[in-house]
Amino acid sequence: QHGRVKIKSTAQQEEEKRKEREKKLKIYVAARDACFSKRREGVWDDEALQLTQQLLSSNPDFATLWNYRREILLHLETVREEDELQKIYEAELSFLESCLKMNPKSYGSWHHRGWVSARLPRPDWARELSLCDRCLSLDDRNFHCWDYRRMVVKMSGVPVDQELQFTDRLIGSNFSNYSSWHYRSTLLPLLHPESPEPPSPCQQLLKEYELVQNAFFTDPNDQSAWFYYRWLLGRAEREEMISCVYVSREEERVVVAFSRPVNVSAFTLIHIWNFVHFLTWTQICDLPPGTISDITNEHNLTVHWTEKHTHRDCALYTGRNESWCRDSATDQELFSELSVEKTSVLQSELQSCNQLQELEPLNKWCLLTIILLMRALDPLGYEKETLAHFQTLKEVDSMRSAYYSDLCSKFMIENTILKMEYAEVRVFSISDKKLTTLCHLDQLLLVTHINLSSNLLQRLPPQFAMLQCLEVLEADNNCIENLEGLYHLPKLEEVYLKNNKISKLADLQPLVSCPKLKHLDLRGNPITETTNIQSELAELLPSVTDLLKSLIH
Amino acid sequence: CFQLEEFEQIDFLRDRHVRFFQRTLQVLPERYASLETTRLTVMFFAVSGLDVLDALDVIDRNNMIEWIYSLQVLPTEDQSNLSRCGFRGSSHIGIPYSVKGPGVLHPYDSGHVAMTYTGLTSLLILGDDLSRVNKQACLAGLKALQLEDGSFCAVPEGSENDIRFIYCAACICYMLDDWSGMDIQKAIEYIRGSMSYDNGFGQGAGLESHGGWTFCAIASLCLMGRLEEALSQRELDRIRRWCIMRQQSGFHGRPNKPVDTCYSFWVGATLELLDVFQYTNYEKNRNYILSTQDRLVGGFAKWPDSHPDPLHAYLGLCGLSLIGEPNLRKVHPALNITQRAFQHLQQLQQTWRDNAGTCT
Numbered sequence: 047q048h049g050r051v052k053i054k055s056t057a058q059q060e061e062e063k064r065k066e067r068e069k070k071l072k073i074y075v076a077a078r079d080a081c082f083s084k085r086r087e088g089v090w091d092d093e094a095l096q097l098t099q100q101l102l103s104s105n106p107d108f109a110t111l112w113n114y115r116r117e118i119l120l121h122l123e124t125v126r127e128e129d130e131l132q133k134i135y136e137a138e139l140s141f142l143e144s145c146l147k148m149n150p151k152s153y154g155s156w157h158h159r160g161w162v163s164a165r166l167p168r169p170d171w172a173r174e175l176s177l178c179d180r181c182l183s184l185d186d187r188n189f190h191c192w193d194y195r196r197m198v199v200k201m202s203g204v205p206v207d208q209e210l211q212f213t214d215r216l217i218g219s220n221f222s223n224y225s226s227w228h229y230r231s232t233l234l235p236l237l238h239p240e241s242p243e244p245p246s247p248c249q250q251l252l253k254e255y256e257l258v259q260n261a262f263f264t265d266p267n268d269q270s271a272w273f274y275y276r277w278l279l280g281r282a283e284r285e286e287m288i289s290c291v292y293v294s295r296e297e298e299r300v301v302v303a304f305s306r307p308v309n310v311s312a313f314t315l316i317h318i319w320n321f322v323h324f325l326t327w328t329q330i331c332d333l334p335p336g337t338i339s340d341i342t343n344e345h346n347l348t349v350h351w352t353e354k355h356t357h358r359d360c361a362l363y364t365g366r367n368e369s370w371c372r373d374s375a376t377d378q379e380l381f382s383e384l385s386v387e388k389t390s391v392l393q394s395e396l397q398s399c400n401q402l403q404e405l406e407p408l409n410k411w412c413l414l415t416i417i418l419l420m421r422a423l424d425p426l427g428y429e430k431e432t433l434a435h436f437q438t439l440k441e442v443d444s445m446r447s448a449y450y451s452d453l454c455s456k457f458m459i460e461n462t463i464l465k466m467e468y469a470e471v472r473v474f475s476i477s478d479k480k481l482t483t484l485c486h487l488d489q490l491l492l493v494t495h496i497n498l499s500s501n502l503l504q505r506l507p508p509q510f511a512m513l514q515c516l517e518v519l520e521a522d523n524n525c526i527e528n529l530e531g532l533y534h535l536p537k538l539e540e541v542y543l544k545n546n547k548i549s550k551l552a553d554l555q556p557l558v559s560c561p562k563l564k565h566l567d568l569r570g571n572p573i574t575e576t577t578n579i580q581s582e583l584a585e586l587l588p589s590v591t592d593l594l595k596s597l598i599h
Numbered sequence: 600c601f602q603l604e605e606f607e608q609i610d611f612l613r614d615r616h617v618r619f620f621q622r623t624l625q626v627l628p629e630r631y632a633s634l635e636t637t638r639l640t641v642m643f644f645a646v647s648g649l650d651v652l653d654a655l656d657v658i659d660r661n662n663m664i665e666w667i668y669s670l671q672v673l674p675t676e677d678q679s680n681l682s683r684c685g686f687r688g689s690s691h692i693g694i695p696y697s698v699k700g701p702g703v704l705h706p707y708d709s710g711h712v713a714m715t716y717t718g719l720t721s722l723l724i725l726g727d728d729l730s731r732v733n734k735q736a737c738l739a740g741l742k743a744l745q746l747e748d749g750s751f752c753a754v755p756e757g758s759e760n761d762i763r764f765i766y767c768a769a770c771i772c773y774m775l776d777d778w779s780g781m782d783i784q785k786a787i788e789y790i791r792g793s794m795s796y797d798n799g800f801g802q803g804a805g806l807e808s809h810g811g812w813t814f815c816a817i818a819s820l821c822l823m824g825r826l827e828e829a830l831s832q833r834e835l836d837r838i839r840r841w842c843i844m845r846q847q848s849g850f851h852g853r854p855n856k857p858v859d860t861c862y863s864f865w866v867g868a869t870l871e872l873l874d875v876f877q878y879t880n881y882e883k884n885r886n887y888i889l890s891t892q893d894r895l896v897g898g899f900a901k902w903p904d905s906h907p908d909p910l911h912a913y914l915g916l917c918g919l920s921l922i923g924e925p926n927l928r929k930v931h932p933a934l935n936i937t938q939r940a941f942q943h944l945q946q947l948q949q950t951w952r953d954n955a956g957t958c959t
Binding site: 082085086105107108109110113114153157187189192193196224225228229231232268269270273274276277306307383445446448449452 | 693
């Protein structure tokens with residue numbers, strides 16, 4: 047169902063067309079029936095080849111007929127000489143060329159050509175490559191043709207650097223050639239298989255940077271080069287690991303945070319505990335009562351993640367109520383999307399992009415890339431510039447401004463985490479930063495105080511429940527209507543939600559599971575308009591003693 | 600007067616679309632001949648389209664249900680053809696019409712994975728309870744199609760193999776509530792292997808990223824319940840980014856290609872599954888889809904001033920449903936049927952589980 051443009055025609059032309067169609071239909075049906083009866087009888091002769099050819103010319107997607115044709119050809123292989131077979135298969139290739147001319151996107155035709163090329167006694171790979179060149183010159187995005195070309199290259203052993211030169215030619219004549227860049231991305235790792243990162247930092251990489259820079263300087267509005275550039279700058283995925291272990295004598299529990307959501311099927315804790323899992327960033331293990339409650343005892347805990355062959359140690363000392371062991375996000379370069387090994391390379395890339403930005407101040411790809419580079423080099427140092435660039439980005443590409451707000455929120459949260467680590471405190475404060483979303487909550491396991499006030503948040507998502515050490519939550523002046531994440535927080539005592547959008551009693555249900563909650567500020571929420579709200583709240587949350595004060599407007 | 604014209608240009612012509620799908624179910628023009636072998640998919644577009652329009656009452660459901668069952672490739676008496684079972688696309692091979700077994704052995708008759716998928720969804724949409732579906736046979740037929748690398752062929756005779764058919768297989772297993780029909784782990788490996796350097800998904804390893812294949816990848820993982828296991832947070836964020844960048848007005852399927860109505864669903868549903876659809880620009884999307892609306896015969900085309908066809912008509916509607924167009928039923932973004940039909944499926948599955956529990 048490829049696009050067919052409307053063409054108007056006269057009534058007479060319509061009538062002539064109709065007669066033509068009827069004639070064709072009769073011939074088609076007769077041929078099809080003849081074909082099937084021949085196949086049923088197991089006849090594999092030249093007439094069969096003729097008939098299938100006729101039918102496939104008008105409908106190259108009739109897969110059964112290609113299968114029948116392959117059966118015929120396979121049969122002929124057993125009874126004809128090699129020279130004859132060569133001619134038969136060459137004729138097949140010509141036939142396929144005419145099919146492809148008519149419909150260059152037919153799966154059936156390309157699949158069959160691949161089959162034939164593999165069986166030809168004396169294949170002419172140069173001819174196949176030239177067919178691909180012609181096809182791509184008509185439509186350089188025809189992925190059927192690209193796939194076929196890849197197969198030809200593989201079967202004929204064309205060396206990788208020759209193919210790289212091929213992409214050089216295509217890209218050189220037209221930078222806006224996404225398929226060529228894509229193909230290049232698959233070739234480079236073949237040239238440098240030793241490197242775990244795509245591709246290895248070396249001469250080749252620097253040449254690639256130069257090539258792609260030429261591309262985006264020539265046409266900064268074309269996506270192809272920018273996506274490729276982003277890939278070049280990227281880094282390998284981190285290993286999965288246990289990122290934090292927290293132990294509390296008072297709750298008699300161990301909380302484990304992972305570097306990604308996990309489905310932990312068998313979790314062994316200090317050779318005592320196996321228990322059931324769910325897909326989550328953190329795992330909470332309640333220890334049997336009395337195991338670690340005696341403050342005069344020291345305990346050495348080891349958390350094993352057997353599936354990934356990794357573990358984490360944590361010592362709970364005498365006289366201490368809690369203990370933890372955590373990877374620093376700063377040291378782990380947790381938030382950098384880009385490979386930071388070659389700082390000098392990134393510096394020079396940032397310089398180039400800044401140059402382009404002066405010439406093309408409204409180009410969104412350039413702005414995005416600059417933001418990325420700055421975050422890789424010095425996220426805190428470049429914070430002001432980053433925020434300014436996001437502002438421009440939202441104006442220049444307003445269609446995606448909500449997405450950019452989200453991205454900016456994420457970066458601001460990352461910076462706040464880095465600042466918190468630097469200050470070595472357990473307070474996370476990010477107010478008045480136009481936050482639209484919360485993320486990286488798995489990094490906040492140890493935080494005792496959170497200030498999210500004066501932002502644009504609408505909900506406290508389920509992942510909020512990971513903040514097992516949280517004592518005070520300030521979230522005034524947002525748009526919060528949903529508190530689903532505020533459940534089972536064992537240390538939570540004070541919650542400030544002034545001027546939000548909490549509207550009904552059910553919204554507060556999660557708080558019931560927070561045993562230490564004493565203070566709750568709901569002023570300026572629609573819920574305070576509800577009749578009998580005081581008594582209903584008292585019933586729902588009996589231990590919250592500071593409620594009444596919060597309802598005096 | 601000028602203002603009235605402008606309004607007419609962007610209003611949604613529900614009745615025309617209902618008639619478009621009705622006509623699709625009756626007769627198709629000659630240029631559709633190449634779709635004969637996949638006729639069941641065309642029926643799915645029409646039937647599901649009418650469901651989205653809340654207009655299923657205009658068709659004879661029972662008749663259609665019978666026709667679909669006549670396309671089921673059933674096991675023969677001696678069950679020797681189990682690995683060929685499923686649903687076929689139409690009667691083009693020439694098997695005599697029959698809605699019940701045992702199956703007739705024919706050397707070139709077999710199920711086709713996309714037809715089994717659309718056959719089952721169409722039955723669900725039409726309100727059938729799938730009681731006449733030979734589930735074990737379908738699953739056996741499905742299992743036979745999976746290759747070592749995790750991808751699926753369409754038919755046991757052999758065909759191209761890629762991620763489209765993994766999606767069909769995942770839908771079949773999901774609907775029948777039975778994943779024995781596929782090796783999930785291998786399928787996940789193939790899907791992961793299809794992710795390109797730009798974090799879109801190609802049809803297979805080394806192939807170019809494309810909105811349709813990205814939908815197949817993400818929707819399959821969601822149906823399997825393995826999205827966050829198979830892909831890291833970073834990868835998911837990059838996939839979101841690649842998909843979000845596909846919006847130009849409507850959506851295109853690949854960078855530097857023109858926008859096309861069907862991607863409002865393929866990419867839109869992917870964004871919905873990844874929880875970021877709300878970041879797209881609904882107005883521009885809607886305006887594009889409606890610019891491809893055929894005001895005379897109904898339906899939607901891939902581009903403005905082109906002929907409408909059932910696929911684009913259906914996916915155009917789904918694209919509008921995603922952005923909350925009034926009077927359209929909500930569409931389940933992974934399974935690609937209405938939420939109404941999805942609820943019907945859930946009720947059926949509950950009944951199956953209850954019955955399985957009470958059986959000894």
